[in-house]
Amino acid sequence: MKEQPLPVAGDPRLPRHVAIVMDGNGRWAKRRHMPRVAGHKQGVEALRRVVQACLDRGIQVLTVFAFSSENWNRPADEVSGLMQLLGMALSREVPSLNKNGVRVFFPGAREGLSARVAQGLADAERASAGNTRLLLNVCFNYGGRWDIVQAARRLAAQGQEITESSLSAALALAHVPDPDLLIRTGGEMRISNFLLWQSAYTEFHFTPCLWPDFDEAALDAALADYAARERRFGKTPEQVGGVQAAAVGGPTHA
Secondary structure, eight states, X not given: OXXXXXXXXXXXXXXXXXXXXXXXXXXXXXXXXXXHHHHHHHHHHHHHHHHHHHHHHTOOEEEEEEEETTGGGSOXXXXXXXXXXXXXXXXXXXXXXXXXXXXXXXXXXXXXXXHHHHHHHHHHHHHTTTOOSEEEEEEEEEOHHHHHHHXXXXXXXXXXXXXXXXXXXXXXXXXXXXXXXXXXXXXXXXXXXSSTTTTTTOEEEEOOOOGGGOOHHHHHHHXXXXXXXXXXXXXXTTTTTOHHHHHTTOOXXX
């Protein structure tokens, strides 16, 4: 099969919305005999690289899984270190994100967060509200099941009928289209309660690369993998114009 060229900015084969499960920080640190929080610090550097790469490639939305609702069960010192890291990242990164036209959202439950952390998230969202080059969702204290439940509860409290469209509109990421591509680093092949509703027709890309090592080349490999696929959303190849791709042996996905 002929190798697919890398898509460049403006290429219609590029995904509009890329989501990433940033896995492998702890293992990266362990292999270097460092505390786990050192891996998380290096993970912030990786996120900075990927944000810039998305800006360069014309990706419209980037959604990352920063802290799940299950992560509270990790050792107390690691959770505390993550909270401190978040505070430092907000103060250091938001001015740079603003300069580059990145709008930031923090989907997730604010309950259980300290007043300082919750205020920091709200301040970052407010400060970046006018930016339009890239929308960055940093899912913090987020879980896919939590998201569906909170949406259903909100609709029930408002007396609204629960339908696919009304539930979608009540989810924490209702402000963006569903992800086209979901990348998970670290070698695990599951989505771990991330964007459960939104990923119904998302293309998945799994890589053994640990998140702190993820760079522009790794992102481009995922984008090239995505660009070679045919997205049918339940239709036949003929309905989506994929007859030629199917005839030459190109990959197809229902």
